[in-house]
Amino acid sequence: MWDLTMGAFERRRYMNAVVQRARHPELQDYIHSTVSGLLPFIQKGLVERVAVIFFNGENIQVERFVFKLIVNQSYESKVENSDLEFALRSFLIKLSVTEPLTKTLPPDCKWEITAYFQTLPSSGTSKDAELWIPTDTKQWQQPPIITPIKSMNSQPLSLQLYLEHPSLSEPKPCE
DSSP states (O other), rough: OOEEOTTTTTEEEETTTEEEEEEEEEHHHHHHHHHHHHHHHHHHHOOOEEEEEEETTTSBBEEEEEEEEEEGGTTTOOOOOOOHHHHHEEEEEEETTOOGGGGGOOOTTEEEEEEESOOOOOOOOTTGGGGOOOOOOOOSSOOOEEEEEEEEEEEEEEEEEEEEEETSSSSOOOO
């Protein structure tokens, strides 16, 4: 998990859209290795969702950005990268304007990237599977409040982005 401190990210352009890029080399490496480590599992259709989860100081989830993925394996390399980039650019643009939907995070907030697999990868068949460990974070007991942000259906990838917050009836941690 990474601390969210002021100045950890800076505005940059990527695929002709404004994005936030990590300033610290170790944070850049964490993000890059996480996404790179997920790629073989996403390509095989094993990953159902990828979430960026924000936690308070008590390690309780306060907010999740969830990317729900469906990869059509039958397309393989028949898709032009420019077509896929055009579709993904709309997600990057939409992310930059989601701030009004988010809650103010506590000063001691941390975050992590979590993947939800349709089936757990077998460690005997893949070296990459050994890098992933089950999460031990506290889950919400009630269904979350879901705010849709963006969806895309572009072969070979269907992608939905939504924001989750704890439901209003979620029990609060003891103080």
